[in-house]
Amino acid sequence: MEFPINEFQQAETPFYYYDLGLLRRTLAEVKRTAGDVHVSYAVKANNDARILKLIAEAGLGADCVSGGEIEASLAAGFPAGKITFAGVGKTDREITIGLTAGIGCFNIESLPELEVINELAGKLGKVAPVAIRVNPNIDAHTHSYITTGLAENKFGINLEQLADAIDAVRSLPNVSLRGLHFHVGSQVLSMEPYAHLCRRVAEIEASFPDVEFKVINVGGGLGIDYENPDANPIPDFGAYFSTLHNNLQLRPGQEVHCELGRSIVGQCGSLISRVVYVKHGTKKDFVIVDGGMSELIRPALYDAHHPIQNLSAAAGGELMKYDVVGPVCESSDVFATDELLPETRRGDLIAFRCAGAYGETMASNYNLRHLNPSIYYED
Numbered sequence: 001m002e003f004p005i006n007e008f009q010q011a012e013t014p015f016y017y018y019d020l021g022l023l024r025r026t027l028a029e030v031k032r033t034a035g036d037v038h039v040s041y042a043v044k045a046n047n048d049a050r051i052l053k054l055i056a057e058a059g060l061g062a063d064c065v066s067g068g069e070i071e072a073s074l075a076a077g078f079p080a081g082k083i084t085f086a087g088v089g090k091t092d093r094e095i096t097i098g099l100t101a102g103i104g105c106f107n108i109e110s111l112p113e114l115e116v117i118n119e120l121a122g123k124l125g126k127v128a129p130v131a132i133r134v135n136p137n138i139d140a141h142t143h144s145y146i147t148t149g150l151a152e153n154k155f156g157i158n159l160e161q162l163a164d165a166i167d168a169v170r171s172l173p174n175v176s177l178r179g180l181h182f183h184v185g186s187q188v189l190s191m192e193p194y195a196h197l198c199r200r201v202a203e204i205e206a207s208f209p210d211v212e213f214k215v216i217n218v219g220g221g222l223g224i225d226y227e228n229p230d231a232n233p234i235p236d237f238g239a240y241f242s243t244l245h246n247n248l249q250l251r252p253g254q255e256v257h258c259e260l261g262r263s264i265v266g267q268c269g270s271l272i273s274r275v276v277y278v279k280h281g282t283k284k285d286f287v288i289v290d291g292g293m294s295e296l297i298r299p300a301l302y303d304a305h306h307p308i309q310n311l312s313a314a315a316g317g318e319l320m321k322y323d324v325v326g327p328v329c330e331s332s333d334v335f336a337t338d339e340l341l342p343e344t345r346r347g348d349l350i351a352f353r354c355a356g357a358y359g360e361t362m363a364s365n366y367n368l369r370h371l372n373p374s375i376y377y378e379d
């Protein structure tokens with residue numbers, strides 16, 4: 001990836017840098033390989049207004065998990081009918097935002113929630129389209145904090161309770177059943193959990209031969225290459241969509257939907273930070289940068305490692321070992337230990353790569369810190 005260093009030199013750090021050209025190429029690849037799968041974008045991965053607008057223009061739907069995300073998606077130009085609303089704790093206010101806008105589907109995660117949606121829709125004289133989020137009890141073999149499809153997770157309705165949930169939807173006047181919704185977890189690189197999910201969908205459908213499920217939504221979770229972003233800037237969408245095509249047994253007229261987040265925006269973003277000090281300790285040398293866990297929390301939260309590039313150092317020099325740390329007053333504010341970098345100096349610009357997903361959206365102002373406006377590149 002090329003970085004506009006001169007522009008960076010003028011800017012206040014830390015900030016996020018987004019390569020919108022790469023985002024466009026990624027979206028083109030999704031369109032080329034998706035076939036008849038309806039693709040939505042999981043807004044929680046990155047809700048930057050320019051990014052949302054590009055994704056809306058590419059024709060994707062928006063998968064939202066809050067009223068705020070529904071409003072941001074509408075403002076970015078996603079048609080209401082292509083917006084879905086998921087999450088275990090939808091409030092009355094948020095549900096009303098969705099009902100008023102006329103969104104395409106509420107992915108319900110419990111019976112109490114279903115009853116509230118029915119009641120609020122009734123007050124507005126509407127019938128809310130709902131899909132039941134089923135917990136498929138599949139281990140996606142990813143980090144425990146981002147595994148969502150196991151019976152002990154808080155998400156969805158367990159298989160044993162599905163028949164009751166379907167009966168409940170059918171008995172209530174102001175909700176109508178659109179289909180079933182699943183999600184196995186995030187940063188999934190093997191295709192096996194998806195093939196497994198497709199087989200599980202077929203088993204579930206076989207138990208409900210008389211119920212119409214117009215939509216089968218297989219969720220998201222496709223991973224990105226966090227080690228080699230330049231070699232693999234665009235995930236293998238072809239393998240993902242062919243796994244769905246080859247393993248789902250669709251009924252006539254049925255639609256397949258998916259909701260991809262990280263795989264769409266992950267590689268197009270970097271956190272750009274400046275070296276404040278290089279501190280030579282007795283055991284270690286530290287590169288202390290002006291961005292930290294308050295701007296990019298994935299290393300502290302998930303033990304994630306983002307590739308680190310010194311944009312100011314000349315290429316080809318000898319590599320040295322550093323611990324790269326942020327300024328926040330927490331021991332977990334560490335980007336990497338024993339990272340090999342060219343000799344690094346105060347003032348150097350550092351890029352933390354693969355930070356387009358769950359980076360800026362998870363930023364906080366802990367320590368009353370301040371994230372500067374993003375810089376965008378269009379080619």
Ligand SMILES: *Cc1c(COP(=O)(O)O)cnc(C)c1O
Pocket residue numbers: 042044045063086182183185186187219220221222259260261262263357
């Ligand atoms: C977070 C989430 C997604 C997107 O996950 P990615 O790993 O970013 O693709 C899709 N569906 C649901 C229900 C989610 O919670």
